[in-house]
Every structure is written in C-alpha cells, then in structure tokens.
Amino acid sequence: MSDRRSALAALVTAGLLWGLTVPLSKLALEWLDPAGLTVVRFSFAALPLALLTRRGLRRAFSLPVVAWGAGGYGLVIIVQNLGIGQTSVSHAALIVGAAPVLVALLNAALGRGTSGLVAWTGFGLALAGVALVAGGGGDDATLEGDLFVLLSVAGSAAFIVAQPRLLAGRDPASVTAVQLGAGAVIALPIALAFEGLPSSLPGTTPLAAAFALAFAGTLLPFVLFALGQARVTPELAGAFVNLEPLVGGAVGALAFHDAFGGLQLLGATAILAGIALSAAPRRTRPGTTVGGRDGGRGRTRPPRTARHV
Template identity: 30%
Template sequence: MPRIRRLSPGGMLAGVLLVLGAIASVQFGASIAKTVFDRIDPAGLTLLRLAFAAVVMLLIARPRIRTWNRAAWRSILFLGISLAGMNLLFYLALPRIPIAVAVTLELIGPLLLALVQSKRVVDFAWVGLAAVGVGVLGVQSLGGSLDPIGVVLALAAGGCWAAYILASASVGKNVPGVGGLAGALVIATVAVLPFGLMGAIGAVAADPSVLLPAFAIAMLSSAIAYGLEMLALRRVATRVFGIMMAVEPAAAAIFGFLVVGELLTGWDLLALTLVVAASAGVALTAARARPMPPETGQMPLIP
C-alpha cells in the first residue's frame, strides 16, 4: 500500500499566507496598470510587464537550462503560453470593466478547475456559492450594464488562469527552484511580442517615463506575485489554491478604489461577498482536510 503523505499544518499556513501576499501584490499592480492606459495600450503594457519580469527573474534564478529534460521543457512551454494569454486578455478587459468585476469574472476558470478536481461534497457547495456570485455579474452583462466584450475577455482570461494553475504545479514538479518561472516568462514575452511590440515602441518613444510604472507593475504583478504563487503551490493542493483565488475580487475592489477611485454597484458588492464567503469556507475546510495522496496535486516542499 502506498505511503500517504500528511499535510503539515505549518506548511498549509505558510501556503495560505503566500497566496494572500500574491493576491495583494498582483491586484496592486493591476490598479497601477489601469492608471497608465492613457499613455500605453494594454497589449504594449503587457509586453513591457512580461519583458521586465523575465529579465529580473533570469538574473535572480539563473536557470540551469542544460538540466531540463523534455518533460520540464513541455511544462515550461505550457506555463509560458498560459501566462501570455492570462495577462494579455485580462489587460484588454481592464479598460472596459472595473478591475474587481474583471477579476470576479476571471474566477470562472479556477472555479471550474476546482469543481473538476474536487471529490468532496462540501467543496462542490463552496464552488457553487462562488459561482452564484460570478453569475450575478453575468446577468448584469446581459442587461447591458457591463461591456459584453470586456466580460468575454475576462472569461477567456479565466480559462488561461485555470491553465496557469495546472502549468505552475507541473513546472514546480519538474523544475527545482524558480528557474522554470524565469523560462516561462521569456516564452510569454515572445508570445505577446506580435500583439504589443508596436504599441510599446510608440508609447516609450512618446513618453519614456512610462517605463517606470511598467517596471513597477512587472515586479508587483509578475515577478513577485508569480514567485509567491509558485512557492504556495508547493505547500497547498492545486484544488485548494484554485478556490482560494476567490479572495482576488475583494483585493481588486480595495485597490481599485484606493488607486483608481472605482466605485462598485450593490450587485457588484453582492457578487464579491459571495465569492469571498466561498473562499473563507474552503479555507476552513482545507485546514481540517484529511490526508491526501501526492497524486491529488500536493507538491513537494522546497529543498
């Protein structure tokens, strides 16, 4: 009979704190991004963000490319394409809908992933509660109070977000440290290049100072956030990680108000309340989770 590894309470707590830190970092960066769309288009900013993050991560990680086998390269490529799609689609949605709304709609990807991976009734209930919150925003789109193109873009970014969760876990298993993340960011930069090159060149030529917020966004929303998430995925199962992402809309609403001055409607707040309640519920049940075998997604701790 295979030996079942138990989840360490300390490891679980550290994983939760890492996820919360990543959430705050990425949403602060997204709020800053929305303030510079009048100086650079979303695709151009996405390219600069990924390029800066890739350079910094390469300097920090110094990945040992020669040690990567075929499985490592395959998982890194998957992660890079996921990062490119998630970032580009999300930034294209931001000028059209509030940040918190975009993040809430984007959650449909991780929620569906959690639903597919879950085998416990209580998790289906929590995911269902969060899905109701996302549905509230969907109804607003049908009523014309939200830009439908922005809604579609955010939902598409959610699909890439689910792929990112799976790809990040795969990279964590196949590549030690954060070298895989550095490689994935390079791939993501190359993938976004055709969409954002002209916009980035034009914006920098017109106003070189746009490089400063672009660098800050890269650090907050890419290098720091993805690094923390990858570390978290070594301590919590991908299913738990995916549902905990429901905290994102609340963080987006806070930073959206503080940085951009975005105000939400009563329906928006109801949707956020539902998904945050679901996140709190899954965090409580995860803390009392039974031992699970490694194949459920639990990743090894960092050496």
C-alpha cells in the same frame, strides 16, 4: 509554522498583491497597447527572477515549460489586457473569480479532482459572488471587454491544471522565471506586428504603473505563489485567486469610482466566504491520504499547480 500554514500565508500575500494588477494594467494601458504591456511586464519581472534562480534554470528549461509559459502567461495576458482596456476595473478584476471553479471543473473532468463537498460549496459560493458583483452594472463596463477577460480566465485555468507535471522535480521560482520570459518573447512579435512602438513618451502615472505592475504586481507575487502552490492541491491554490478580484474590485470602486453598491458588497462577502470554505482542510479517515503516497511511506504528496495571471 507548518508547511501548510506557510503555503497558505504565501498564497494570501500573492493574492493581495495580484489585486493591484488590473488597476495598474488599466493605468499602464494609457501608454502601452495590450501586447506591448505584456512584454514590459514580463521582461522586467523575468530578468531579476532569472538572476536569483539561475542555478535551477537549466533544469527548469524544457519545451513544455516554455510552451505553457508562452501560452499561459504571454497569450493569456494579452487577451486579458484587451478586456481590461474595454471594461471597468471592477468588472475585469472580479471576473477572474471564476478561475477556481474552472480549475475544479477541469480537474474533475480529467479525473484528478480531490475537493470534497465543503470545498465545492466554497467554489460555488465564490462564483455566485462574482456573478453578483458583475451583475451590478457600471457605466464603463462592456460585454465585449468582460468576455475577453473571461476568455483569459479560461486559459489560465487550463494552465493551472497543466502546471503540476511541469513543476515536478524542478524549482518553482526557476520555472516561473522561464515561463515569464517565454511570455515576454511570444508577446514581442505580436506587439511589433500589430501595435508598433509607442507613439509618445509616457506620462508619470502610466510609467510608474507599468513598473509597479512588473515588480509588485508580478515578480513578488509570482514567487510567493510558486512557493505556496507546491504544497497544496490545484483547487486550493486556485481558490486564493479570488483575493485578486476582491482587492481589485475595491480599488476600482474607490480609486476609479466604479459602481459598488449593495449587490457588489454582497458578492464580495460571498467571495470571502467561498475562500474560507475552499481553504478548509479536508478530513480523511485514518490510514488514508489525499494526492498520492510518497514512496509507500504514507506521506501526503499534493500535486503542484500554477497561478492565474
């Protein structure tokens, strides 16, 4: 299997697993508050990952890596949890489909965009799909909750754009371990100051959801995404974030009985089509490369990225 195909397979699997994060977060928020859930989620994910990648931790540990982990993971997920608690699962899951478009816009604004017309068509189609799904309404959805989720998506997009330089010369999984740990550390004082300790013991479902969120929804997909993101452009890696809202929206409709009518089905189809277009390899003329040359030998060296959470 080629590097590109293995990278795409890792990104697809990560996107599918991340589709469970919003439903699991919704269940876990019945026990923990937004910051507290962030602490639990990232602590239980970061510790085993740090043990597995301990040889690369020293090189991965730096002030920029820690700072972006605290903000891009910790603060972003606190805001996202605030939104999830105030809106429907389907709305929260599907709004994150705006991430690839925001990533592409930020890269273009910084003069680092590499996407062609076909990819931009895919981004636009995916965003239109998200708008169709969100526009379908729902009794449990609120504008305030939707805006919190959208704000978290904007923060994640900035993180995705900033991450390539942080990953350069470092093991992606080790960087992920450091950043998840930083996210847990920054969330802890916020949880203690504004939320306090849980007032009651958790039920079986919220407790199971919290642990599933940490491992199946965080540890495994973060590792897969970190491995895949090192071989593709930020825009392409961001496109697979759209698998998360697609899966999350379906789970919301089936398990949480969120509204999922004709508009939502049309939007889901548009999201899939957008992913397919944005994932298509960009054609280049002979003798050219995309993303910079490696030591003057003409090998493509794509930038590295991060993932939206």
